[in-house]
Amino acid sequence: METAIGVLWYRREHYDELRRLFPDGRQLPDTFDQWLSEANEGVARIEEMGAVPVKATLDLFDFPRWCAMRGMSCDYRARQLFVAEFVRHHRPEAPPAGEPAAVASAVRTAASARRRARRAGQWR
Numbered sequence: 001m002e003t004a005i006g007v008l009w010y011r012r013e014h015y016d017e018l019r020r021l022f023p024d025g026r027q028l029p030d031t032f033d034q035w036l037s038e039a040n041e042g043v044a045r046i047e048e049m050g051a052v053p054v055k056a057t058l059d060l061f062d063f064p065r066w067c068a069m070r071g072m073s074c075d076y077r078a079r080q081l082f083v084a085e086f087v088r089h090h091r092p093e094a095p096p097a098g099e100p101a102a103v104a105s106a107v108r109t110a111a112s113a114r115r116r117a118r119r120a121g122q123w124r
Contacts, residue, residue: 003051004090006083007043010035014060021064023075056086 010018015032019025029035046053063082064074072078 004054004087005046005051006087007039007046007053007055008079008083009039009055009057011057011059012036014058017060018058018063021060021074022079023073027076054087054090056083056090058082 010032012032015035019028022028029038043053043055058079066082067074067078070078070081072081
């Protein structure tokens with residue numbers, strides 16, 4: 001099975017507000033574009049190691065609720081725990097024995113698209 005490594009991911013439209021929300025937000029890059037450049041470099045390093053980056057998108061509205069449910073501040077520790085929990089629930093599956101990884105990946109991607117469409121009521 002491929003090693004999955006979680007990567008905390010932000011949305012452009014939430015970045016500035018999240019920086020203000022986090023008690024340690026001033027430690028993040030000043031702009032979304034600066035953060036994105038660093039994040040993409042990190043993703044590339046993970047891929048170079050042969051691991052699979054799993055982007056855990058942190059939502060401005062859901063993350064504070066997630067933290068409150070656990071009695072945590074929205075700090076670095078909470079963000080790392082969020083990523084770890086996300087990866088546990090979204091780690092890539094190993095391809096069946098004898099099946100090339102590219103084929104298994106395409107099958108997983110198609111299956112994921114079907115599941116999303118079913119949830120949206122667009123697939124029967």
